[in-house]
Amino acid sequence: MATTPAPAPRRRTGATRERQSTHEGFLVHKNGKWIKISAALAAALILLYMVVPLPPHHFGSSWLGYTLGTVGALLILWLTALGMRKRAITPGRWSLKAWTSAHVWLGVLLIVIGTLHSGFAFGWNVHTLAWALMMIVIISGIFGVTAYATLPRALSANRYDAEGAITEKQMVEALRSLDRQLHDAAQPLDPECAMLVGRSLEQDPFTGSIMNRLTGRYPRDATREAAGELRRLRAHRPRIADDPLDKVDAQLTRKEAMLARLRRHLRIKGWLQAWLYVHVPMTFALIAALSAHIVSVFFYW
Known part of the structure; x- marks a missing residue:
């Protein structure tokens, strides 16, 4: 009696891999690509700050200070664009998940960039105000990420009982x-x-x-x-x-x-x-303070 041959294992296509990748959390998107990039950049910037001879005062006016300030300002504006980008869900290298992962981890990197740019010189001025607003935006964003990672499960658990979902x-x-x-x-x-x-x-x-x-x-x-x-x-x-x-x-x-x-x-x-009622208004306040910081540096410093 003839036997039926076992079916060959299905080959994983690009579409299959893409469907499986949709279940991957945005924090570890692409095997933690943006975690690694942000961590490497943070380590490199801290090392550069420690080994490069720089003036003890007015560090922000040094070449490294200006470089960090420029990168930080551009990064803030780029990350703010997530509010517009999240309305267009598309696959590929710059999918919504990839953009969100970059937004989170490069946002955390801003703590290092902004603090090193300040040269740890804080006071009652617009420069420190911009740094403080940046920290509020980042911390509220971290809270938001934590909320989205944990609270949906609690929301789902509260909806279910012995009779099913409600x-x-x-x-x-x-x-x-x-x-x-x-x-x-x-x-x-x-x-x-x-x-x-x-x-x-x-x-x-x-x-x-x-x-x-x-x-x-x-x-x-x-x-x-x-x-x-x-x-x-x-x-x-x-x-x-x-x-x-x-x-x-x-x-x-x-x-x-x-x-x-x-x-x-x-x-x-x-x-x-x-958290969005803190994160979004403080983002616009940060951009305003950042603009005042840049104007004061170039015209009054």
């Missing part, structure tokens, strides 16, 4: 459904208890300050206060069969859990976006 819209719909059930369950209650439930029903899950959202702490949460007060009242009342407070308490417990889940979702989303 979206933000479904969380809001679940809260509205619980509110309708609470409203019906609260009909037999006395005015005092009904008023407490009413406060929970009037609560908007999206209210609160930016700090409330980022910390996930809501000190004056109407649902939590209503649940706590109703439980206190129940403890001082005689137990009866089919007590409507039992049903209301169960519904409030479910609402507290869903509200906490939605707020975790909003907190994680908030941190994924919050």
